[in-house]
């Protein structure tokens with residue numbers, strides 16, 4: 472493979488290309504509708520997505536970051552309250568907590584799933600603690616039975632960050648239907664992604680759903696009055712129309728990701744790398760392997776024509792803005808130094824899988 476002909480790590484445009492006829496039709500129909508914000512496409516998507524996740528309510532919002540902040544607001548979390556979350560996640564999870572003026576309390580992860588460690592959650596609880604935000608990282612579920620038990624015992628709300636887990640489950644339940652609230656991102660590279668920003672909140676709590684519906688639209692209530700000031704965080708009709716086209720294909724798409732996760736597990740040389748767990752409940756938003764000599768390993772792959780990613784390069788305590796909120800995070804620190812995300816997008820693997828795994832095995836051989 473020539474160096475200027477690299478295999479990409481992620482290519483959402485390949486996915487959009489597959490559905491370009493349906494998408495063009497959907498976009499034209501929105502253009503002709505004379506209704507561009509919170510119209511029929513959003514209503515239709517909210518109905519289909521709540522049916523898919525199996526919750527009573529779904530509220531479309533502008534992003535997962537907003538969805539997390541709006542959920543905290545709707546659950547009554549305020550200045551001085553503490554919210555426990557994980558040391559390995561997108562900065563957005565922490566940003567959302569800080570937006571509400573609450574205090575993030577960041578704890579370490581499990582070695583197995585890289586998700587929040589329930590024992591560390593238990594240790595971090597005090598009388599200011601009001602909520603837990605478990606993040607289903609890379610498409611793998613957190614230990615939801617333990618987390619829900621801890622929450623119940625301590626009267627805490629649970630907000631699942633499902634930004635990387637559309638369609639994943641903690642058997643038999645879909646993620647996003649287990650906590651009090653589930654929050655999803657439709658950023659273009661997610662398992663369900665649109666062509667801009669988008670997000671949604673799922674819940675069975677009628678009152679919380681009602682509050683978020685008003686808070687996403689400045690705080691305006693049905694009678695036109697604003698009692699609690701909100702924000703502008705609406706899902707627009709163009710993005711919702713696109714999500715209506717893609718949602719029916721999500722399960723098949725996730726199955727293709729699982730198929731390639733199994734192939735990687737079967738075919739990669741495991742001498743020097745550690746592979747993620749194999750599970751039919753996971754949706755492999757990423758396929759993160761662990762390598763000791765990570766940077767050199769990635770450079771070698773790139774020189775052989777293969778691009779990879781890192782999720783995440785910094786654990787939360789390694790960000791200047793967040794350091795002060797963190798408990799010691801030895802497991803997350805170590806992971807952030809060793810993680811390499813291999814391409815897992817089916818459209819890329821359909822074309823390049825043979826080249827990708829043989830390149831990786833070749834590089835592993837030179838590292839021995």
Ligand SMILES: *Cc1c(COP(=O)(O)O)cnc(C)c1O
Nearest residue numbers: 534535536561563564634656658
């Ligand atoms: C992508 C992501 C977010 C942020 O989603 P936006 O829609 O970009 O706000 C939050 N949490 C996690 C775990 C994510 O992967």
